[in-house]
Amino acid sequence: MRINRTIFEDFIKADVGLEPYLRVGRVEFDMQRMIVNVRLELAPDAKLLCPICGKPAPRYDSRDRSWRHLDIFGRKCILHLKQPRLNCPTCGIKSWNPSWADAPHFTRGFVDNLADWCKTAPVLQVALRFGISDKTAASNLKIRAALRPDEDDE
Ligand SMILES: [Zn+2]
Numbered sequence: 761m762r763i764n765r766t767i768f769e770d771f772i773k774a775d776v777g778l779e780p781y782l783r784v785g786r787v788e789f790d791m792q793r794m795i796v797n798v799r800l801e802l803a804p805d806a807k808l809l810c811p812i813c814g815k816p817a818p819r820y821d822s823r824d825r826s827w828r829h830l831d832i833f834g835r836k837c838i839l840h841l842k843q844p845r846l847n848c849p850t851c852g853i854k855s856w857n858p859s860w861a862d863a864p865h866f867t868r869g870f871v872d873n874l875a876d877w878c879k880t881a882p883v884l885q886v887a888l889r890f891g892i893s894d895k896t897a898a899s900n901l902k903i904r905a906a907l908r909p910d911e912d913d914e
Contacts, residue, residue, distance in 0.1 A: 772798060776829060776839065776867060777860045781806035789835070796832045800841040808856045810848035817846035820853050827858075829867040836891070839867065863903045871900045875911070 769784040778784075778800070785799040810817040822842040829837045844856045862868040874897060877886040887897035904911065 776869060779806075779859060782841075782858070794835050796835050796837045798829075798837060798839050800839055802841065802844065808844060808846055810846055810851050811854050811857055812851040813848060815848065815850065817848040817851075817854075820845045820847040823855075827861050827865055827867045828870055830869050830873055862907055863900045866900055871904045872911075874900055875904050 765784070765787070768787060772778065772784050773782075781803040783801050783803070785801040786797075787799070788797045789795075790797060807816050808819065809815065822844045824840065825843040826838050826840045829839050831837055841858065843858075845853050846856050847853050860868050862871045866874075874886060874890060877889070878897070878901060883897050883901070884894045887894040890897065
């Protein structure tokens with residue numbers, strides 16, 4: 761299936777809330793595992809801020825990381841990024857975290873969707889629907905509550 765890359769990039773950027781200096785690279789559909797893999801690329805000249813002190817810091821190295829996002833066309837969608845570590849003169853070597861990555865392996869969109877479902881169904885049932893363990897679901901809900909305690913007060 762051919763997908764217009766520009767439209768798909770615009771869709772992913774808006775849906776995930778990508779930073780302007782992140783672009784969508786290769787998009788592949790893993791037919792065996794039925795997973796949409798989206799490679800994200802960080803602009804080489806992006807000025808990244810230390811996650812501790814908020815000051816600009818040079819890059820140190822990077823590590824392959826992935827985050828599960830909301831399903832696309834009913835299939836799991838995984839975002840991949842070479843996540844940089846920064847060498848902050850004040851704080852030392854720290855991982856730069858994308859703004860949309862709430863949990864270690866899940867995007868904010870995924871965690872919010874999970875939380876919405878858990879308002880109307882038991883965590884175990886929701887976890888089964890999402891294809892994750894109830895322990896992982898509960899962990900994501902705790903992370904969300906800690907990061908955005910006001911979200912569920914509506
Ligand atoms: Zn710092």
